[in-house]
Amino acid sequence: MEALIVSQSPHRHSGVTTPVIMRDVLIALIPALIASVVFFGPRALLVTAVTTASAIFFEYAYRRLMHRQQTVGDLSAAVTGVLLAFNLPVSIPLWIAVIGSFVAIVVVKQLFGGIGKNFANPAITARIVLMVSFAVHMTNWTEPFAYLHPQAEAVASATPLAVLAGSEGTLPSPLMLFLGNCGGCLGETSALALLLGGAYLLYKRVIRPHIPLAYLGTVALLTLPFGVERMATYLFSGGLAIGAIFMATDYTTSPITGKGKIIFGIGCGLLTVLIRQFGSYPEGVSFSILLMNLLVPYIDIWTAPRPFGLTRDKKKKEKTKTAVEGDQTPIRPLRDVLRPTAVLCVVVVLIAGALLATYRVTRVEEETGLTEALISELTELVPQGADWEELQPPASPENATITRCFGSSAGHVYEVVTKSYGGDLTLLVGITPEGVSGVSVTETSDTPGLGSKAADEGFLSQFAGRKGEITVAKNKATRDSDIVAVAGATISSRAVTTAVNAALAADSELGGDGE
Amino acid sequence: MREMMIILVSAVLVDNFVLTKFMGICPFLGVSKKVDSAAGMGVAVTFVMVMATLCTYPVYTLLLVPFGLQYLNTVSFILIIALFVQLVEIILRRFVPPLYQALGIYLPLITTNCAVLGVTLLNITEEYTFAQSVVNALGAGIGFTIALLLFAGVRRRLEAANPPKPFSGMPITLISAAIVSLSFLGFSGVVENLFG
Amino acid sequence: MKNREIFLRGLLKENPVLVMLLGTCPTLAVTTMALNGIGMGLATTFVLLGSNVVISLLKRVIPKEVRLPCYIVIIAGFVTLVGFLLERYLPALNQALGLFLSLITVNCIILGRAEMFASKNSVGKSALDALGMGFGFTLALFCMGAVRELIGAGTIFGIDITFGVLEPMLIFILPAGGFFVFGCLIALVNRLTKGRAAERRSQADGCAGCPAAGACGGCEEVAK
Amino acid sequence: MSLLNGKRINGVTVRHDKNTKNAVTTPIPLPQRVTIPMQQHMGVPCKPLVEVGDRVLVGQKIGDTEHLFAAPVHSSVSGEVEALTEIVLPGGKRSQAVVIHADGKQEEFPHKTPTITTAQDFFTAVRRSGLVGLGGAGFPAHMKLAYKDVERLDTLVVNAAECEPYITSDYRTCIESAEDVFDGIEAVMHFLGLTHCFIGIEKNKPEAIEKLGKICKADSRIRVVPLPARYPQGAEKVLIYQTTGRTVRAGSLPADSGVMMQNVSSIAFLADYLRRGRPLIERFITVDGTAVERPGNYSVPVGTSIREVLEYCGGFEKATQILSGGPMMGSAVADPEMPVTKTCNALLAFTEPEDFALSATDCIRCGRCTAACPMGLRPGMLEDAYDKRDTAQLRALSVTLCVGCGSCSYVCPAGRPLSQKNVLAKDLLRKEGN
Amino acid sequence: MNEFVIPILIFVALALFAGLLLSLASKLFAVKVDTRITDAREALPGANCGACGYAGCDEYAAAVIQDEVSVSLCVPGGAQVAEKLGEITGRKAEAVIPPVARVLCGGDCESAKKAYQYHGFQSCAAAAGLYGGDKSCHYGCLGFGDCVKACPQNAISVENGVAVVDPNRCIGCLICVSVCPKGVIAPVERTASYLVLCKNPQRGKETRAVCSAGCIGCKKCERTCPAGAVKVTDGLAAIDPTLCTGCGSCAEGCPVHCIVKL
Known part of the structure; x- marks a missing residue:
């Protein structure tokens, strides 16, 4: 009978270990996976497989490289991989999905020390990084069941959220939304599948109901005034379902106590509605969860449980009144006061004098009106335009203001300011007798990557040669006066068009084309 | 009034001085180790920003503009700020030692803080009126403090993290700052639409 | 220290940005393009050179009470000087640097070197130190600018090298990318200088690295 | 927990395994010798009152001390004192013990029923x-x-x-x-x-x-x-x-x-x-566990060696782990010759420890330990504070309130030794003079 | 012309105002600070190891200046810090040679028997809580590395079940002595050449039963030592470094080879 096994008490364990928990989460994600394959075709499976495989590979490689205890076995990398895949549109190029996995696993989680040490939710942060870096790919939604008739060229449809935020498109009925029959990321559309998964997690006590209920409850409450039907659309569209059930309840990045989880949920709800209603990004869920992740340390402090039987004894603030007595040595006027002041004066005078002199030498004739730079820009817009001079800016229409106007031998250039998605948009529109000769955007405050896409040449070149009223079409130019809007940035495209129309109107009002 | 609100909220949230305009990063990284030192620094910076604006704006409009010396604004502003900060530090050290104990040590740090000079210069380039520039300074200070406190919370979590050897210390803090500034992106566009 | 040592120290061993962690504001803000990085670096080097020389000239003259204001006025003077030159000859760069050009005055490196080096050493050494630190700063900014521009916009010095195949990740142009690249660069430098920098940098967090160390009284609290 | 009187107290649901519910308590055969430790209680250890060779009766006091904070020990058998040895208590301290060779007559010491008025x-x-x-x-x-x-x-x-x-x-x-x-x-x-x-x-x-x-x-x-x-x-x-x-x-x-x-x-x-008036000389203990063939409740004279009790119940050969007390708070037995003492209420023998496959991985901040702690503490933070030997933080988190019930270690998915470290943390504070 | 003079005048006024204000203020409101404390703090290594008995270098610096405490308490700093402190405070610095921490146990995996299979977590303090540790010998090193984690200089490593101190890394701060739950680590003079690696006072028969490398108190070393440096007190040999000439006869003579050359 060799030596007995001895260890400290307790000698029994509940059996619920990290791999068991993560396996349960994976099981809970299966309904959503099936829904994604049903709605978006086998490619959804491919994207999920690639993302998950690369996530696991990155974690394995990182731990090997850094000679650390291998943690791939706890399946947390797999969960992050699947969740990230569910946040990507089905048409996402695979290399972007792999970059997403790299960001999620290596940058956001492992660099901080692996599971339990990261403060931001890996999948959510990776989605935001991809959304900001590859806006076009990430907002290229495909219609459900589009994979059934492959020959029809892929039509980019707007997600319900985008429609809510203003771009055209029919709003699917709340039931369709609940089932998931609408555009959106591959795993987030079917609220039914996600709720099924959520029920499984609650049953297996992997998550507690506090965060999902608080989150969905707050969003519902805030959107109720817009009508029940509108509230349902709000609840079942975009990433709210997957965010509230799977992302916000990630252990490492959510508060520990029940009270803390409720505050976290309410916070996420408020921010989601704020960003969806007023922000420039259509989807507010990822930003609100990331922002609340930052507040978790404070929430944990505020909602710390009070130990049993500990009465709150007011911490006595000891007032350290350290008396500081002044150094009463007598003031020697000359050495202590005059000399330093004199030195300072001399230094300041020298510097100011030098600056004044150099300024007079390098003075740039600041004549108002046309510097060479401005002239070169104008001739760019109106080729062969010569001897430019500034004219009185004509009256501007109600939705745009013409701030400056330049005339030349070959045509006019108008500087137009109009309201766009993210704020003011200023353009220079060159108009010649043949019509619009060139458009350039001087200043835009639209969302980087999304709205700012309306400022590149590809889109602006469509205005060349147009004379009459210009209209904006979603995907294909149906009427000859149409130009095609930039996918996902319809509002900015429409703003540019109104500016050009304003310039055209001002030009015709100025008495036909330029002399 | 609406204009004021836009300036205030955009200075605090959207183009936050630290996370989007990149001003005042040195103290932001240096002082956010402990929550109370972060709060202390935040209050000190807000106080100095507002007072600096109160001093520099009149100097600019009354002294420099009439004589066409706008190009000298940098020199004069920084002189005034340095003078003001050192004065406050000396007075605090002598008359209010506990407050000096809490705030005083940050004051010399503030003179070299890009955010303070940044605010005063920004008020000029944005052509704000006097009231607007004070509001802007206040917003900038509050934004700075919020970013500082938020980051102090994150750094409390960082103490438990164990990044690889070369990444420990400042690199991991910077990567966390990257994630924090990423989250602030969410607010873009909120201000304009919020106030119609 | 031999002169060559002073100059080389500024480049890698005691690189002001990547090791001493000074001047982080311009490093993050201006380096969306490699060209801007170099422009900012050279402008700062010019100001650093000028201010180091002048301050080390006047070091015995300036009394203790008004030391800080004097230094700052001298530095601001040089900054405005650079402002005139850029406005006149390189308007594009001036437009790109924008506000940060005048923010060089409060750049921690310049005041730091002035306090720690120029006010204690001869003019020649101060000039060398200024050049060393200046080029170290430019080097760091160039690296930052190159990486962010390459990955963020797919161009080098403005020339598009993606041939339409590679798609740039726009996030590297945004502030988040700036912080991230800066963090990775410092980690790389830590890796290269095998931790020696790590010790000094951990001090740098505290008082030793802080530019205003000279001017401030008990700064133990800040260190903790 | 009954909600009627306010706050619901945290805790964990544990498998009961009450297999010996209906087993009537039966005595085990008299052992040849018993080893009665002088320290079977919390407080000052007793001093032996008998020498080698003395004859003692059942229930006769064989060890006491004049200190108040102690409980006297009595012999559970009649026989002759064989030796005065030393044994190692579970906590690591050593204690004197009296070994008595049983003569089988079990002659009772003349007990007086106590007359109590005040x-x-x-x-x-x-x-x-x-x-x-x-x-x-x-x-x-x-x-x-x-x-x-x-x-x-x-x-x-x-x-x-x-x-x-x-x-x-x-x-x-x-x-x-x-x-x-x-x-x-x-x-x-x-x-x-x-x-x-x-x-x-x-x-x-x-x-x-x-x-x-x-x-x-x-x-x-x-x-x-x-x-x-x-x-x-x-x-x-x-x-x-x-x-x-x-x-x-x-x-x-x-x-x-x-x-x-x-x-x-x-x-x-x-x-x-x-x-x-008969003193405490025998204990009713439950004997159970995967290695025991005849689990049940037995009345065992204090001082009988654990090996004898388990051999009687057919649970000694196959046992790799023996616990004195329950699986949650009981202490593991290292030397089977150690005697059953007054404080032992169960002996469990297992062919393989229940938490054998468990090895500690990183904490995933799931909050299960905080939800389980009946004393409303935060075991995750206590472990961090102990690892950093940060006594101020340990006091701030009131580690002294921990009753050592083991619920936190029981539920921790990462298998971290949370309650085990609290014991060490309390020693650290005591050593530092809290 | 006036366009040149007026700006200059403005700046002169500004500078005057600033200069006057600053110099007056700094003089009127100056505060007395004892600079000697900050100098003392500069001289200390700043490792906050507490070997001087104070909670870190700041406290020790203040104590040296204000309470006139001895200048040579800083063990890691050694002689040269003591000198600097001496200059600052004007008091003479006594020479200080820090001792070396040594683990007095040679019972590695082969020689020492185990009382039970320990399945708890890797910490000496934890194992010591279970019957004094998993080693049959109650006086030996358990080898779970509490001292390794506590040593600020990473001077200790566990080899084959026993902790060993690397003398050139050890700065003699003796934090490990207080951390070890078995009290098996003791300060030994740096000059000592031979050392008895055992702390088990039990008689030979009991020691041999638990560990083949333990000192059985046979007094052979005491007899063979020419310099009379070895004394066996209640079953345990001890070498007095001042008398020991380093001849090594005790080491060869020892039947269990528990006397080791340093």
């Missing part, structure tokens, strides 16, 4: 009986009676919760000697002038609740309180709160809130002692 007589009688808390803590029973202003005590709580898995010895006491329990309660309440008494029993023991309920109906001051079967129901502060609704403030004794708690077996033994 509370002071009651106190000295209980001290003479050698009674210690039979729940496993081993706190000398009379010390609870020697509280400075005993008049403040008004309630007796009888702990029959027995929330540890496998153990059914208290349950058998409730079934087999319910009358003794009643008499014991009456005696305690009479001598201490207590006004009411609660008996806390977990709901998974319906027969005990029904039987005790019937008997105690005779005295209206006694109330049987059925409690949800949730570990650690038997922890002192938890049970007092669940039965009387009073919160024992941090750092104070139950007596400060007017409550005295006693284990149900202690009360039953007290009644028997007051009748026959």
Whole structure:
């Protein structure tokens, strides 16, 4: 009978270990996976497989490289991989999905020390990084069941959220939304599948109901005034379902106590509605969860449980009144006061004098009106335009203001300011007798990557040669006066068009084309 | 009034001085180790920003503009700020030692803080009126403090993290700052639409 | 220290940005393009050179009470000087640097070197130190600018090298990318200088690295 | 937990494994020799009063000390003192022990039934009986009676919760000697002038609740309180709160809130002692576990070696782990020759430890430990503070309130030794002079 | 012309105002600070190891200046810090040679028997809580590395079940002595050449039963030592470094080879 096994008490364990928990989460994600394959075709499976495989590979490689205890076995990398895949549109190029996995696993989680040490939710942060870096790919939604008739060229449809935020498109009925029959990321559309998964997690006590209920409850409450039907659309569209059930309840990045989880949920709800209603990004869920992740340390402090039987004894603030007595040595006027002041004066005078002199030498004739730079820009817009001079800016229409106007031998250039998605948009529109000769955007405050896409040449070149009223079409130019809007940035495209129309109107009002 | 609100909220949230305009990063990284030192620094910076604006704006409009010396604004502003900060530090050290104990040590740090000079210069380039520039300074200070406190919370979590050897210390803090500034992106566009 | 040592120290061993962690504001803000990085670096080097020389000239003259204001006025003077030159000859760069050009005055490196080096050493050494630190700063900014521009916009010095195949990740142009690249660069430098920098940098967090160390009284609290 | 008296106390649901519920307590054959340790209680160790070669009778006092904070030890067999040796107690301290060779005659020492009129007589009688808390803590029973202003005590709580898995010895006491329990309660309440008494029993023991309920109906001051079967129901502060609704403030004794708690077996033994004057020399223990062929409840003379008891129950050869007490708070046995002491209420032998495959991985901040801790502490943060040896933070998080119930380590998905480190943290604070 | 003079005048006024204000203020409101404390703090290594008995270098610096405490308490700093402190405070610095921490146990995996299979977590303090540790010998090193984690200089490593101190890394701060739950680590003079690696005072028969490398108190070393440096007190040999000439006869003579050359 060799030596007995001895260890400290307790000698029994509940059996619920990290791999068991993560396996349960994976099981809970299966309904959503099936829904994604049903709605978006086998490619959804491919994207999920690639993302998950690369996530696991990155974690394995990182731990090997850094000679650390291998943690791939706890399946947390797999969960992050699947969740990230569910946040990507089905048409996402695979290399972007792999970059997403790299960001999620290596940058956001492992660099901080692996599971339990990261403060931001890996999948959510990776989605935001991809959304900001590859806006076009990430907002290229495909219609459900589009994979059934492959020959029809892929039509980019707007997600319900985008429609809510203003771009055209029919709003699917709340039931369709609940089932998931609408555009959106591959795993987030079917609220039914996600709720099924959520029920499984609650049953297996992997998550507690506090965060999902608080989150969905707050969003519902805030959107109720817009009508029940509108509230349902709000609840079942975009990433709210997957965010509230799977992302916000990630252990490492959510508060520990029940009270803390409720505050976290309410916070996420408020921010989601704020960003969806007023922000420039259509989807507010990822930003609100990331922002609340930052507040978790404070929430944990505020909602710390009070130990049993500990009465709150007011911490006595000891007032350290350290008396500081002044150094009463007598003031020697000359050495202590005059000399330093004199030195300072001399230094300041020298510097100011030098600056004044150099300024007079390098003075740039600041004549108002046309510097060479401005002239070169104008001739760019109106080729062969010569001897430019500034004219009185004509009256501007109600939705745009013409701030400056330049005339030349070959045509006019108008500087137009109009309201766009993210704020003011200023353009220079060159108009010649043949019509619009060139458009350039001087200043835009639209969302980087999304709205700012309306400022590149590809889109602006469509205005060349147009004379009459210009209209904006979603995907294909149906009427000859149409130009095609930039996918996902319809509002900015429409703003540019109104500016050009304003310039055209001002030009015709100025008495036909330029002399 | 609406204009004021836009300036205030955009200075605090959207183009936050630290996370989007990149001003005042040195103290932001240096002082956010402990929550109370972060709060202390935040209050000190807000106080100095507002007072600096109160001093520099009149100097600019009354002294420099009439004589066409706008190009000298940098020199004069920084002189005034340095003078003001050192004065406050000396007075605090002598008359209010506990407050000096809490705030005083940050004051010399503030003179070299890009955010303070940044605010005063920004008020000029944005052509704000006097009231607007004070509001802007206040917003900038509050934004700075919020970013500082938020980051102090994150750094409390960082103490438990164990990044690889070369990444420990400042690199991991910077990567966390990257994630924090990423989250602030969410607010873009909120201000304009919020106030119609 | 031999002169060559002073100059080389500024480049890698005691690189002001990547090791001493000074001047982080311009490093993050201006380096969306490699060209801007170099422009900012050279402008700062010019100001650093000028201010180091002048301050080390006047070091015995300036009394203790008004030391800080004097230094700052001298530095601001040089900054405005650079402002005139850029406005006149390189308007594009001036437009790109924008506000940060005048923010060089409060750049921690310049005041730091002035306090720690120029006010204690001869003019020649101060000039060398200024050049060393200046080029170290430019080097760091160039690296930052190159990486962010390459990955963020797919161009080098403005020339598009993606041939339409590679798609740039726009996030590297945004502030988040700036912080991230800066963090990775410092980690790389830590890796290269095998931790020696790590010790000094951990001090740098505290008082030793802080530019205003000279001017401030008990700064133990800040260190903790 | 019953919600009727306010805050719901945290805890964990543990498999009961009460296989020996219906096993009637049967004595085991007399061992050849017994080793009686001088330290079987919390407090000052006793000094042996006998030398090698003396003849001792059953129940004769063989070790005592003049200190108040101690419980005398008596011989459980009649025979000749063979040797005075030293044994190592589970905590690592060493203690003297008397080895007595049993002569098989089991001649009883002439016990006198104690005559008690005042509370002071009651106190000295209980001290003479050698009674210690039979729940496993081993706190000398009379010390609870020697509280400075005993008049403040008004309630007796009888702990029959027995929330540890496998153990059914208290349950058998409730079934087999319910009358003794009643008499014991009456005696305690009479001598201490207590006004009411609660008996806390977990709901998974319906027969005990029904039987005790019937008997105690005779005295209206006694109330049987059925409690949800949730570990650690038997922890002192938890049970007092669940039965009387009073919160024992941090750092104070139950007596400060007017409550005295006693284990149900202690009360039953007290009644028997007051009748026959026979000191505590044998224990009713549960023997169970995967390696035991004949699990059951046995009455074992104090001092019998663990190996003998397990061999009798056919559980020694295949055992790789032997526990004295329950799986949650019991201590593992290193040397099977170690004797059964007054504080042992169960012996479990396992072919393979239950948490064998567990190895600690990184904490995933899931909050299960905080949700499980009945004392409302934050075990995750306590572990961090201990790893950093940050005593100020340990005090701020009030680690001293930890009762060591093991719920946090039980639920931790990363298998981290949370309650184990709390024990070390408390030592660290004690060494530093908290 | 006036366009040149007026700006200059403005700046002169500004500078005057600033200069006057600043110099007056700094003089009027100056505060007395004892600079000697900050100098003392500069001289200290700043490792906050507490070997001087104070909670870190700041406290020790203040104590040296204000309470006139001895200048040579800083063990890691050694002689040269003591000198600097001496200059600042004007008091003479006594020479200080820090001792070396040594683990007095040679019972590695082969020689020492185990009382039970320990399945708890890797910490000496934890194992010591279970019957004094998993080693049959109650006086030996458990080898779970509490001292390794506590040593600020990473001078200790566990080899084959026993902790070993690397003398050139050890700065003699003796934090490990207080951390070890078995008290098996003791300060030994740096000059000592031979050392008895055992702390088990039990008689030979009991020691041999638990560990083949333990000192059985046979007094052979005491007899063979020419310099009379070895004394066996209640079953345990001890070498007095001042008398020991380093001849090594005790080491060869020892039947269990528990006397080791340093």
